[in-house]
Every structure is written in structure tokens, then in C-alpha cells.
Amino acid sequence: MSVNMPKTILLVDDDAHLLDGFRRWLCSAFNIRTFSVPAEALSVIRQEGPFPVIVSDMRMPDMDGLTLLRCVRRCHPESVCIMLTGDSDQELAVQALNEGHIFRFLKKPCPSDALRTAIEDGLGEYHNRCLQSGFQYRLYHDGQTLTDVEVGPGCLAVTGYTGADLMDNPRQWEELTLLEDRLRLRMFYTDAHEGRPVEPIEYRLCRKDQTMIWVRNTLLRRQSDAEGCRLCLEGQLQDVTERKRSEQQSEFLAQFPKENPNPVLRVNAEGRVIYANDAGAPLLEMWDRQVGQLLPQELYEVVLNARHSGSPLTYEQKCRDRYYAIVCAPVRDCEDVNLYARDITEIKRAEIELRRANRELVEHDRLKSEFVSTVTHELRTPLCIFRNIISNALAGVHGPVSKSLKQNLEMAQQGVERLARIISDFLDVSKIESGSLQIELCQCSLNDLIDETCLSLEPLAAARKIRIYTALPDESVTALVDRDHIVQVLVNLIGNAIKFIPQRGRIDVSLERNEQEATIRVRDNGPGLTQEEMGRIFDRFVQAKIFKGPGEHGTGLGLTISRALVQMHGGKLWVQSEEGNGCEFVFTIPKQSICKKTLSVTTNSVFNQ
Template sequence: MKTSTPARINLALGLGAAMVLIVAMAAYSTIDKLVNDAQQSLKLQQSTTLLERVGRSLANAESTQRRFLIEASDENLFGYEDARSGVVAVLSQLRAADEVNGADPKLPALAGSVDRRLGMLDEAVRARRAEGLTAASMVVNSDVNRQLKEEIDSLSESLVNDNMQDLARAQAGGHADAQQTELLVAGAGLLTLLLILGALKSIHHYHATQQRAEDKLRDSEAMSRALTLGMAEGVVTTSEDGVITEANPAALKLFGYTRHEMLGSQVTHLMPERHRGQFDMLLDDLRARKSGFSEAGREVLAMRKDGSEFPVTVSFGDVVVAGKRLFSAIVHDITERVRTEEALQASEYQLRQITDSVPALIAYLDRDGRYIFHNKAYGQVVRPRDGVILGKTLQEVLGEVMYQEIRPNVERVLAGEPVSYERTQGSSELGERDYAVSYVPRYEDENQQGQVMGFIALATDITAMKRMDRMKTEFVSTVSHELRTPLTSIRGSLGLIAGGVAGQLPPAAQGLVDIAKNNCERLIRLINDILDVEKIESGQMRLALQTVALQPLLGQAMAANEGFAGQHGVTLRLQAPDEAVLVSVDTDRLTQVFTNLLSNAVKFSPQSDVVEITLSVRAQHVRVEVRDHGPGIPAEFQSRIFQKFSQADSSDTRQKGGTGLGLSISKAIVERMDGSIGFDNPPGGGTVFYFELPRIAEPAAAIPGASARPGAPGTRPRILVCEDDGDVARLIVLMLEKVGFYADVAHGAERALVMLGEQPYDAMTVDLALLPDQGGAALIAAVRRNAHIANLPIVVISVSAGQARLRPDHQGLGVSDWIEKPINEQLMVRSLRGAIHGVPAGRPRILHVEDDLDIQRIAAAITQEFASFEFATTVQEARVALQAQHFDLVLLDLSLPGGSGWDLFPDIDALPYHPPVVVFSATDVAEADDRGAAAILVKAHTSNEELLSTIQRVLKNSSVKPATPAKSATPATESRDS
């Protein structure tokens, strides 16, 4: 059946309509996709532009910040804050665009890195303001800062690459869709001419859509152009052959060209001629790359129109416009940044040159204990196995063991406390060395407030200093000990001469002997002070603490110093409570302290003045004050008055005498006895020195061993003088003190009994007839009835002594000797010594082992009245003598030719009769090393009287029967009986 024309037309129209509909639908879908692709391309270009702006803004912020670090001007600081705000603003735009386009997981990482980078920039600014360019340089050049920069560059490049790839895919898809639509329309035109109208209509519709897309594209380009117009960085667009097609105002200003001059010129005109060949190679490389690439942060040298050169960073990318591929370059002037970096590098170089030339170990560590800086010397001494220190923690570099040792010091400095200590550090090159180490905290601001940011470690090599200090100490000790022996000879000889051993001296000769004796004592005191300082510093000072009443001790020291005070026209006055004040002290050392304070007060007091001594009880402490009315202590000297060798004026050494050691030694002694010492400047002028000691609550009667004082090794005998006549009492005291006794006076029997209860005495003198409150005989009887003092030796000194000793009622009093007035001084002294010590029957024989012949002669002269001496100068001679003869006592020096005196103790212990040994040496002996010696005496500390009394005491307490005098001396000994 044939179809009618209308039907064919209708069919054709229907088919044409269907074809038009199909073509229209396909064209509409394709066009809609093209529009979407165009919009997506626009968004990707905007995102890429914003990413590049982030990098440029951050670079601008860094540049302005570097200018501030160099110049530290407010103008640069404001510029940095504006640039920083620009980074934050661009970053916010990028975040907003990302929310519209679809979140990219890399963008938060980039934003976080940018925020931390801004934080590092801010930290450098704070460091510059707080501590200066060096501290800021440490922050700028830190590993953390460089890592953040690399991380930002990497993320930016990755995001730009992603955008470019998406843009390329969108553009490729649009081209493919357009080709499919054209084929579809062409095929439809071949099927029927009736579809022409539909095709024309569809084409018209297509072109309309295309026009709209192009309009949007032009709007996008206009927007992009507007963005580049407002950018601070220069933007230059070129063709593939390097011809400049576009440049924003910033680029024109940067290079000094007008728009007309720049457009159409070769881009190589913007760089020095010597670098143009390299750029041609770069252009070839860019052309060879795939579309959508980006490259950020290449540093090159650019050239302005006037020929001046300047450094820039260039970020490259490409874009296809109207089918043409164009290259874009974002140019940032980094002149200021380079200048800042060069200045920082120069500053860092200068700092390193300085620190490397300093003979000390220097390092800086942050709050986490991680090394930020160290000098060359530090790296040479503190060298880990891999040789790397920077960036590591203190624990990693030093090792766990050493770190745990210094950890408390690190914690203290991080808490804001400066720390100083000493430690030993070993290295393979230098060996084991001693260092004085200091840690100094570093704060956030220059006012040393706020959080501690880290600390500076400074270590000084003190190995040589400590070695020299040890050598000095050993030298002083050796010289001082070597001086003791000849000084002992000089002192002993002068004492014997002054005592009349060579007969009565003419007045002129007596004066010269007194001068020599006084200066000898002065030199001995100096040597003893030096050795005391050595003992204190080495921790070898030993104290023999015992509980004693303080008032008698002060009285004895005052009595001993009254002669010195009289020479200066000064009077000593004591104010103390009547009841006994007990303390636990080393009596000799406390007497040394009190004597030092008294002598200082006397020396600095005006003529006819009074030095006031006050004893007071304060709660659980006892306070002794010594006040003078002299010139006082200058303010500038007060802080170092207790330091060694300190004196207010160097002229004081000549005017007042002394070495400046006394107060330093006194402070150490008092503190060793759990006390304290200090001084005040009272309103009335002068100075008050005081010391405080813990008070002992027990009464004197309860003190163990309180009555055991007589005969204590190395102490001076104490005598109680019972005499109502003040002049006679004073005369007896002077006689006793002259020969080395301590003496106290009681003017009545009742007072004598009180003093005997407060203080142990070695002996007592009593006047029988003249005591006002009780007779002398009654006093002696009362003493014998008291179990604590019943055995006290008593010597009667009285006008009626000769008659009184014959009375029957006086026979049982136990009097050691009766001496008539007027007093025979030598008889009194000899009687008291005999009463205190006693001597075995017969004449004792003493072996004196001593290589110094002068000391031998002096010792023999001192004991000539009651003992005979044999001498040995070496250990071997002494051994021969001990085997050949019987001795009652061995007087032993420790430093002998060919051996030590200690070597003789086994020989002495092997003898059947075991004679006691008295060590008499220039060397101090520790209590733990006494080897069973009966007494230990130091030559420079021992007077003639003390040597004599010690020998007598040891002989009295010895169980050895008196020796029978030898018929002849052995060849190895020399008899020198005197």
C-alpha cells in the first residue's frame, strides 16, 4: 500500500520531530554538561589563584617579618601585622571556596601548616623583641621552621596540581561532548531535510547556550584579571614562545615598565643577559610538560628596566585560553628577605665565631631539653656516637646514667631557678675533666617573667684550676708543717731563756727576748690559722665536744687576754647570769673563737675604753656578745667580713695586725658546733660581734665525766685560787698564767665551793687564815667530804703555813704542800705541778726519738728537774735503744729519716714492760690513727709548760716501774741527761 503524501509528510514530520527531539535532547544534555564543565573550570581556576595568593601572602608576611627582625622598627612591625592579616584573609577565602567546590582533604592540612608557620613567625618576633637578633635567628633557622616551609610548599603544589588536572579533564570532556553533538546533527541532516528547521532551531539553541557559557567564561577571566590587579605580587603571562601577553600593575611597577612597553616583548628582557640562555632551557622544559602543571618557589635573578638586578621567587603554571596555551608566572621580590637572611647569617656567623673562641662549653636547649645550638667546644667534649647533637634531647646525647644525675638541676632551671654545680665529664680526646656548670633560664620576655622557653648551659673547664688548688693546698700544708719544727725550737729556747734557765738577763736583753718571743708566737698563730683553714676546707677539723659551764670558759679567756687588753689601754667587762649556763662545745676551739673576738674588739677600741662581754640565755640558745666602741664596720665590707683574708682596709694589716683568717675560722668552728655567728652595728657606734650556741638543760652535777678533766691530753691545768686579798690573788694568777696555767679566783669559801661545783679544776690553793666567811681548814674539810672533788690536789699558801702543817687537826686534810708567804714563785709552781701529776719514785728515763737536735735539747731542758733523756734520731737507732735499755716513756716524732715513727709501735708493743708513748710531731694526727699513744701533741700548738705537764701526767698514770739507769749508752744512742 502506498502511503499518501500527507501521510509521508506527517510521517516525515513525525520522524523529523522525533529526530529533532532526539537531537535536541542530546544537544541539551551536552550543552548542559559544557556549562557545568565551564563552571567547574572557573572554580578550579579561582581555587588555583587563591592557593598561589596564599603562598605569595605568606612570602610577603615572611619578608616584612625579616625586615623587622633586622631593623626592629615599629613601621616594619606594622607592615608584618598587615601582611599577616592578608595571609589569614586569603586563607579564609580559600576555605570558603573549598566548601562550595567540595572539601579537599589536603586543604585542612595546608591551613594547619600555614597557621603553625604564622606561629613560628610570631615566635621569632617575640624573641626579637625580648632577647634580640640572636634569639630570633635561632627560631628562624630552626629545623621546625624549615620543615613547615617545605610542608606548605609541598601541599600547595599538590593542591595546584590536583586543580590543574581536574581543569584539564573538564576541558577535555567538553570538547568530546561537542564533537558528539556535531556528528549527531550531521547525521540527522543526512536523513531528512525536514529536520533542517529543527536542526537550525537546535543549533540556534546551542549557540545561545554556547554564548552564555562564553559570557560566563569572560566574566571569569575578568574576575581573574581583577584578582591579579589587586595582588601585591607581579603576575606575567606569556605565550609558548616567551612573548609577554599580559602583566598586572604590580609586575609593571616591579620591573619599571609601562604596559605598552612590556606587552609583546620577550620575557627574557626581564632577566640579566647572562641568565637568558638558562631561561630558554626552562621555557623548553615548560613546553614539554603536560597541561595543568604548577611549580612554586623557584629563586632567580631578575632585572629592571634601568638594568638593576634583584632576587625574586617565581611560581610557574599554565592555562589554555581559546585553544592557546599560555604560561603564567607569579613574581615576588625577595630583596628584603635575602638581605634579612644575609644579616641573620652574618649575625649567626659572628655569634658562632665568638662562642667558638670562648674557652667554655656553650649550648642552648628548649623547654623539652632539645638542643637548638652549641659551640665547637661543646661538640668536641659532648660527642654522641653518630656525632649529631642538634635536634636531639639531652637524654639522647648524654645517655641515661648521666642524664639521671643532672636531671634535678635541669628541672630546677626549667622552673626558673639559675643552677650552678660541678661535674666530671669524660671524652675520648680530652680524657676525664672537671667542669663548673651553670644553667641560666631563658624567658619569653626581657623582663625575666612568664614561661621559661629553654635554658643556656655553660660549662667551664676547671681541671687545671682544681689541680692548681690542690697543689697550692699541698704546698701551704707542707710549708706550714715544715715551719712547725724550727718554730718549736725557737719558741722553746726563748721560753727557757725568758724563764731564767741561762740566768738573770740584763733588762735590754730581756726586752729583745720578749720581742722575739712575741713575734714567734705571732708567726705560730699565723701558721696554725692557715692549717685550720686547710682542715676546714678539707673537712678534717675534729671537735672534742663536752658539756661545760660557759661562764668559767669566758672568764679564763678574758683572763688570758687581760694583758693584751692592758697594752692597748682597754678594760674587759663581763656581764653574765649567776646560774651555770651549760653548752656542748670543744673548749679549746670555743676559746679560740672567743679570743679572736676579744682581740679584734681590743685592737679597734679607743684608748681607756671598755670592751663589754654579755652572756644571755634566749629560749633554747645561749648568746655571747662582744661590743667595742670603735669605728664600726664599713658598709661595703660587711658582706665579705667572714671571708678568708678579708679586712676592711689593706692598711689594717699593718696598723692592727692579723691575716684576715680569724673570723672565717671562727664562723666555721661555731657552725660545726651547731651554732651561728654574726655582727650588728648598734646605734651608739662601734660593733657587736656575737655567737649563739644550743643550751644544755642538764645541771653540772649530772654531767658524765665532769670531774675527769685533770690531766686531759693537750689541755692546760686549771687552778682555783682561794684568797681574800685582791692584790695577792692577782699576783698568784699572774705567776700561774706565766707558766701556762689557767687560774680563777674565789675571794671566799662559799664562792669557792660554788665554783668547784660549776667547773672541774686540776688543783686549788687556799689561804688558811684570811677567808672572811669560813676558815681555810674548814673549806679543805668540806672539799674532802664531797665525793665529786674529794681527791682534788690542794696547796696551802699562807703566812702561817709552816706552823699550820704541824697542827694535829690539820694532819688529815690531805694537803699536797704548804707554802709560806711571801710566795716563792718557782716553789709554788713546782708544788702545783707535782700535786697535779705526781712522778714515780726514782728518776724516770725517757727515750726521745727526734732527728732535730734543737728540739732534743729543749725537751731535755724542760724536764731536767725530774727526768733523764736518751736520744735516737732514726727508727733503727730507736729500735736498738729499746732492745738494750729500759725506758719509762717514749717521746716520739713521726717524721724521721728512713721511716715513720708509726713503725716503732710494733717494737714498743713487743717489749715486756710496754712504756707509754707521747707523740710530739709537727703533723696533725687523726684520732683514728693514734695507735694507742698515751698523748698526742702538735709542736706548734704546744708550749713548754704543756709538754712538761703532759709528760708528768703520762708518767703518773703509767704502770711501768721506774727504770734503773743504764750503765752505758749503746753505740746507736747518745746520752744527754740534763
């Protein structure tokens, strides 16, 4: 609350000439009233106050300045008191300053600019006092009735009544309280009188201008006065109207989610629960809290973080056999935070079941990989025996071979070679998954690798009347790579194109470079891929349906292995295609060297991507 800001300044001094001088110095800036008799000044102050600033001499007949200002302090604690002193009075002035009776003291003779500055500072202090939202008080009881009331600065701003109003009529203190709240207030003071502990109480007051406000009354101490005849209660009254309005608004807004089957709560800046709907009862019970009490500290910290960040935060909590997700959402233009809780028990149970299933899948995958590795290793030995027997038979080691037998042996040899490639793919997959695939880096010419690979695949391409063209830089492009694995990638990409594009097709292999990496492209003029196929082409055991031609179909692991090998070198492999317009597989190889240890550690994660 604020009050009107009069600028009338009271000057009290028994020296008429000094008062005339003060009036001349200050009349241009302030409304000045002067008094040479302290009693007359005090009477005007009680009847017409408060005055923002009162300047008084220390030594005057009938009543000294300190006594005058102490009386002013009781009547109008908001008024700012300044004292004029001589050399002999400075000790008393310092004591009065320390006790809070005066705002400042000035030594006589006082220059006009010093007095003007002190008055302007006093007006600023008066303004601050009039904006206070609380004040301290003292109530004196003789055992039966309230005999006296003393209030501090802020009473006028909060209640509209001056200290003089309450001094003249102590009963006014109780009459300020709304009739419906007076019984609670009496019980509060009764408990305080009898020495029982009391909690702060909130109730409604009617101000002098008839407006209603909410206040919070806190007892500070209980003691007897200096004579021991009266009991003194010291307390503090704080205007909490704005907070109450906010709480009432919160309660009003909370009517909307009242029928919500999910818990909805609101907490204030202190972390105190000011509203909870019916569905919030289980949470309050879990926290052992009620509306009006503070949240558990752990949750309050989440609320604080949400309010400071200005964004909702989610907190999960288990309540017996139920799980709740609690969203802490700051309220706009307010320090309150809404808590929206949702029962996520079924979701959590599903997550637990999913994690269990994932663990089982991981274990099954491990067993599968172990099985594949074992079986493929076991197959390699008899396969080598079959290969040698067939090779020796075709070479005539065991005697002449008829034409029909030779054809059968060649068919068997092709089947053995295909089976060998399948076993090799499975072994590569097993090593990549286990992270045991080794990379042996060496400085190689990528031009030479491409030329050698294309030359080795020429017979296969010629059998299907497919031409392979290369576009390589004149200057050799070198990189630190595993020679065999890069050749494996090239064979896979070019070999796929040979197998799956129509006869008399064309394959272009190009090499480009920049400062960071080399880029190799393998492009064909085949049927191309659909968008769906491009999204899955690098997955394990996937083969595009649109691949046509009489060529054999493999295991669907070649592109998966190729991408893993390229990524292990720090590069990328991707495909670009339009259906009916051919495919282009592109992969990059960084020029910088790559630590072998890093490669072996990351192979598993690279493959799983």
C-alpha cells in the first residue's frame, strides 16, 4: 500500500532568527512550517501528521529535541526526524541515531546546502517507509485489557492508520480485524499471553479507507515491560494480499482440473502446496503432506529448477506399487508452479518388460553370433578338402576326365566357391559384431587399387557384355587404408553392378579428392532403386527386389559389411538413385591416419549403426 506524499517540512527551534533564516533558504523548494515551542509542534504533529521530515533543535526550554522526536516516533513512525546539535550534544545525538529515533543529526551552525541535502534524503527515506508492506508492533496488556499500542514504520502504508490513531484508541487494533476473523485472532493472542507456542496466523483487516486486505501476523517475542506490570507482545504484521489473491486465483483456476482423474497440484514460491485436486490424494499421502505444507525437498528442488528455467521439467516417482510422471510447469507471470502427475505404471511395466526382452535378444544375438562363428569355422575345413579334391580331379591328377564329368565338376566347383563366399561373409559379420576385426593400415595408391579391382572383374563383366570405365586423376591419390578391405568394398560394389544390371550395361568408377578426403563413386545404368529400397539397402540380409538379371543372389550381407569397413576407416558409404535411372554408390576415405586401437574398439558400434 502507498500513501499520499506531502512535502511539508516542520522546523522546531526556540531561536526565531534561525527559523526565519531556514524559511528563506528552503521556501523555494519545500512547504515550510516553523514552531518555536515544542509542545505546540507536537500538538500539530499529532492532529495533522504525518509530516515527511521534522527538523528539531536539541536544546529547547520545556522539552528537549530528543524527547520531542521520541514522541513523534510513537505518533508517526513513518516521519523522518533530523536533529540539530551543538558540540556538547553530539554524544546524545549519536545514541539517538543508533536507537533509531532520528535519521540524521547536523551540527550547528548548519550550512543551508547541508540542511537542504539532509531534507531531500529524508524525503527519500519517507517515501521508502510509505511503501513498506509490513511493520513491527508492541501490544501492552495489564492482564485484562489492551492498554497501549506502539507501531513501527509501515503501519500507515499497511492499515491507513497512524501510530497516533492507535495510541488514542488501543481497541482500534482489534477492530481493524474483520468480525469473522476476530475469534481466531483472540485465540492467537490468548495462547501468546499464556506462553504457549503460536504459529503465524493470516486474517483480514479493514483499512481506514474501507478496503480489505490480508495480513500475516507473526509473534516475535513475549516479555514484561520495564516495570514488570504489563505484558508486552512484540510481533510483525505483513501485508500478504497479493499472495492471497494469487492463491485464490490458483484455486479458481484449479476448479477446471478438479474432476481430472490425474493428480493436479499447485505450489507457491516457498514450495508449499496451495491446491490439490481429489486425484492428488495418493501423492500427498505418499509424501506424508497436506495442503498448506511444504513439498519434500527432492521434489522442491525440481520445482525450483523449473521456475528458474521457465520451462516444464518432468520428475518420476514411485508410490508403493504405482509410478507417476510429475510435470512441474511454471505459471506465467507468477511464482507458482503447477504439478501435473500421470500414472505411468503400465508404461513403466512395459519398459521393464522391454528391457528384459532386449536383454534376452542381446543374449540370443550373442548365441547366434557364437553359433555362426563356430559353424562357419567348422565348415571351412571340409570345404577346403572339397575344393582341393575338385581342383585335382579337374587337373587330371586322378586320371582322364570325361566331358560330362568335367561339366559336373565345374558346377560343383562353382557351388563350393559360392559357399566359400557365404562363409566368408558370415565370418566377417561375426568379427565385426564382436569387435575383433583387425585393420592393418598402410599407405596405398587408390588409383592402383581401383585399376587392379576393375581388371580382375573384367572377365565377369565381359561374360555379360558389360563395359567398365574408370575416371582417375593423373596424379596418384594415396591414403592410409587396409588394402584388402578397401578392395573387398570395391569388389562388392562393382560386382553387384555386374550381377544385377542388364546385359550390355555400363559401369563407371571414378576417384575424386580434396584436402580432407578421397571420394570413390561406382555408377551403373541399371534399373535403379526405389526410395523404400534405398532406406533398407544397407540392412543385413536385405536385397532389393528391383535388381534384375540372371546373376546369382548372395546373402544380403555384402553392402552391410562394406559400409562397416568404410566407417571403420573413418569414411561414409551411401547410395544415390532414381528408379529407372541407375544407381550410384559413393564412399569416402579420410586422408588423415586413423589409430588402429580406435578402429578395433569401435567396430561393434559401427556395425550396429
